[in-house]
Amino acid sequence: MxxxxxxxxxxxxxxxxxxxxxxxxxxxxxxxxxxxxxxxxxxxxxxxxxxxxxxxxxxxxxxxTLGNTIKMKKVIQNLGDITVRSNLTDFTVKNSSTLIDNHAKILERINQEDKLFYTFTRGIHESNIIVSSSVSDFVKNHLKHEHFIAVQENLSAISINLPQDNSKIAGLYYHFFKRLAWEGVVLYEVLSTTNEFTILVEDEFVDKAFTAIKKVKS
Known part of the structure; x- marks a missing residue:
């Protein structure tokens, strides 16, 4: 009862x-x-x-885990560099039997320039490619036979280097999401690797998002 x-x-x-x-x-x-x-x-x-x-x-x-435990404080204090990359385009396409081959051609172009921003995520039903806008026309051309679900330009990525063993700390991401929500920042995409956390926002939110993440770190 x-x-x-x-x-x-x-x-x-x-x-x-x-x-x-x-x-x-x-x-x-x-x-x-x-x-x-x-x-x-x-x-x-x-x-x-x-x-x-x-x-x-x-x-x-x-x-x-809601409290500011000593372990959580130590992790937050040891957050690494915060990097901002602007002029990005996000492509969301439906998964297909030809997508991987077309994506391989895009990778050949991406590999020619070290400074280009690029991420690829494959989900169950759709895939996501985020690239520097300077190559967006190239990507569109090589995906022209794919089914586009969404294309969003004028995006910026904010990446935070996380300390080792961050994946063993419960509630770490909560601190980022809480601060961003309090500041009214709308997240377009969220990406992560083992020791790196990236948010993608529309350009109008990038300054506010950067400030919010700096507050978490400080």
């Missing part, structure tokens, strides 16, 4: 910003309890008093 505490936990887990504010003791328990009275009453299908909800809020124990 579901309890008030179960309902409080479900709501907080689904709203990480609210959960973090509660963990940092920067939220008014009484006001939040009143706000949650109606949704929790609906979840339990009976009337619930704010006082009972407030008690559940005070007893709630957030996951330890």
């Amino acid at each position: 579901k309890t008030i505490s179960n309902c409080v936990e479900d709501i907080l887990i689904s709203q990480p910003y609210l959960e973090e504010a509660l963990a940092r003791n920067i939220i008014n328990y009484s006001a939040l309890a009143v706000e949650l009275t109606e949704p929790i009453s609906k979840m339990l299908k009976k009337e619930v008093k704010p006082g009972a909800i407030m008690m559940a809020l005070r007893r709630y124990n957030p996951p330890p």
